[in-house]
Amino acid sequence: MKTVRQKKARRNLGFFVNNFKFRSPFQVLIDGTFTLAALENKFNIQDQLSKYFQSEVKLLTTPCIILETEKLSSFSKAVSGAMQIVKQYPIHKCGHEKYSISGTKCLLSMVRKNNSFRYIIATQDRELQDCLRKIPGAPILYLHGKAPTLEAPSQVSREYAKNICKGLGMTEWEKENVKVLKEIAGITDGTEVKLKKKKKKGGPNPLSCLKKNKNKTQVKVSKNVEEKKSGRNKKRKKMKIAAHIKEALIAEIKNKQET
Numbered sequence: 001m002k003t004v005r006q007k008k009a010r011r012n013l014g015f016f017v018n019n020f021k022f023r024s025p026f027q028v029l030i031d032g033t034f035t036l037a038a039l040e041n042k043f044n045i046q047d048q049l050s051k052y053f054q055s056e057v058k059l060l061t062t063p064c065i066i067l068e069t070e071k072l073s074s075f076s077k078a079v080s081g082a083m084q085i086v087k088q089y090p091i092h093k094c095g096h097e098k099y100s101i102s103g104t105k106c107l108l109s110m111v112r113k114n115n116s117f118r119y120i121i122a123t124q125d126r127e128l129q130d131c132l133r134k135i136p137g138a139p140i141l142y143l144h145g146k147a148p149t150l151e152a153p154s155q156v157s158r159e160y161a162k163n164i165c166k167g168l169g170m171t172e173w174e175k176e177n178v179k180v181l182k183e184i185a186g187i188t189d190g191t192e193v194k195l196k197k198k199k200k201k202g203g204p205n206p207l208s209c210l211k212k213n214k215n216k217t218q219v220k221v222s223k224n225v226e227e228k229k230s231g232r233n234k235k236r237k238k239m240k241i242a243a244h245i246k247e248a249l250i251a252e253i254k255n256k257q258e259t
């Protein structure tokens with residue numbers, strides 16, 4: 001089960017690597033809801049995420065998220081535990097230092113229009129997840145019980161990747177797919193086409209053509225003789241020739257052969 005999940009994660013992460021230039025160490029922006037879920041499930045975020053992604057991960061948070069969890073921690077012990085976890089992570093400046101905003105809004109502002117800083121957003125917040133699905137290249141990570149889950153790329157991300165392919169040539173991911181499809185369809189690749197062309201160029205040697213032509217004439221001549229012979233044979237077989245005419249014909253042929 002674990003390996004299947006890791007394979008899925010690699011595939012989904014691979015999509016973002018190939019189409020949105022995500023690179024290791026992967027930056028994971030973590031909010032209070034995710035740390036709370038991690039605490040409840042005794043999930044060690046740093047260790048288990050790097051295992052899950054089979055890569056180095058950089059956990060981050062923002063001042064707004066810390067402030068929000070601080071506010072909520074007064075209402076619940078669990079949240080105060082989550083706050084202590086989230087405070088361990090490096091804080092990325094979000095631009096709301098003077099007037100903090102909600103964690104959801106803050107994370108959305110970090111991702112902006114196209115997630116140019118390439119964050120993976122770790123959140124359990126359904127509303128935030130819905131908003132992130134509308135942004136191309138914004139991977140969503142959540143905990144399903146104890147299992148970390150990197151959501152498959154959203155429709156918007158997939159369409160965006162397709163358009164990149166149309167506008168700026170194919171992505172590596174698409175190229176691979178095209179290769180495989182071509183192989184299946186039996187369509188030759190560029191290298192094979194070149195080989196075929198070479199064959200065409202080198203194939204009919206003009207000298208050999210000349211020889212062939214000479215041969216052809218020779219062959220034709222001999223063929224004619226053969227045809228004549230066979231024609232005679234056929235005639236002999238088919239037509240009943242009178243004995244005296246036969247003799248005359250034989251004599252004629254003998255005369256011709258002698259001359």
Ligand SMILES: [Zn+2]
Pocket residue numbers: 062063064065094095096097100101106107
């Ligand atoms: Zn902020």
